[in-house]
Amino acid sequence: MAMTTGHTVKAFDDDLGELRALVSEMGGRAEAAVNDAMEALVRRDLELAARVVEQDRRIDEIELEIERRVIRLIALRAPMADDLREVLAALKISGVVERMADYAKNIAKRVPVLAEARGLEPISILPAMARAVSDMVRATFDAFAARDAEAAVAVCESDRIVDDFYNSLFRTLLTYMLENPHNITPSTHLLFIGKNLERIGDHSTNVAEMVYFAATGHQMAERPKGEDVLMQRDTPR
């Protein structure tokens, strides 16, 4: 087997493969956290909500494991140029996934309070929004695993669907709050949950942009970013 500067190409590829598998695992866990948090919310299932919070530790552990492996990989294999870029991309993506999972955890933490609230009909938008977001997360990590630039572009485009859901949720919640002051506290929770989902979508977009860059060597063309409906002047004041 040919040795080049003290390491074999195969050893590097194996290490990188393991690193990427860990990032994919984190992505899968973040997707599951979104789905489980939403299911816990809809079914008022406090045990499932507690499990989402607890499982987040494992995601944090994988992030630390990835960091350790990146340091060892760079020290042992001394990757150059493109290889190094890919290793650092994995490190960076793991940081983003950790935050995505954190937002899902935050949703789960709100379940116990909301489980006691009555008349939360705007909740019907949230499962559909959560599905759109978890589809987006899955598509992102499929694109990551396949190093697929086109799939990464599709992820970024689907972020608009999530933004539309958020805007629709905001308008619905506003109506609820105006109708009855008792709806204000639960509606505030639901608004934060919607905002968390929207941010998970944003972070998916960031990861997809990194996947695109890693696959093509170019930045993805700037998309016109959808604005939070709250920023628009026509919302009721």
Add this chain to the structure above:
Amino acid sequence: MAMTTGHTVKAFDDDLGELRALVSEMGGRAEAAVNDAMEALVRRDLELAARVVEQDRRIDEIELEIERRVIRLIALRAPMADDLREVLAALKISGVVERMADYAKNIAKRVPVLAEARGLEPISILPAMARAVSDMVRATFDAFAARDAEAAVAVCESDRIVDDFYNSLFRTLLTYMLENPHNITPSTHLLFIGKNLERIGDHSTNVAEMVYFAATGHQMAERPKGEDVLMQRDTPR
């Protein structure tokens, strides 16, 4: 001059120094963004708000510049163990600062809508909260520059002050929304602004933990994390 494995220790130290200076610059800009966004809000100064949004691009550019330098530094200087760890910490911290600045930008983006709203008295809590947060950001990057573990611990402790401000803001806004439905939309903006400040405080804490780890080689002891008041059962429903 002695050459070791193709690079001098001094060349590495110079590169690392420049890298750290860029991270400090990002931190200073994030702190300024918080202050300016709040000043724009209080004075209803749309120009200043627009400038905060525009200046955020420069922060994004510095982040990319840091990434480029990290890749070059690793490729050219092949740092080992502790040195490599410090380089990767700078990369990681730059990613966190980018998000801190993003939250400040988000505050600035809400200024035009809030500039038209009347009777926003809870706003009086926000400047004090913003000051606490920008003090925290400054202390974080002072600790980073000085590699000061004790100062990093102090940063983490001061996060409670920010959490207390947020909880007090939330209660005040809730009262406002209950009093008059016309307050609901502006109050929602103010709540998001408070949440943004609170997250900037959280991110400062994360950076301070990384500073502590880099300085001591140990993880900072777990702090009992202050909970969002919204998670408490005794809030009015």
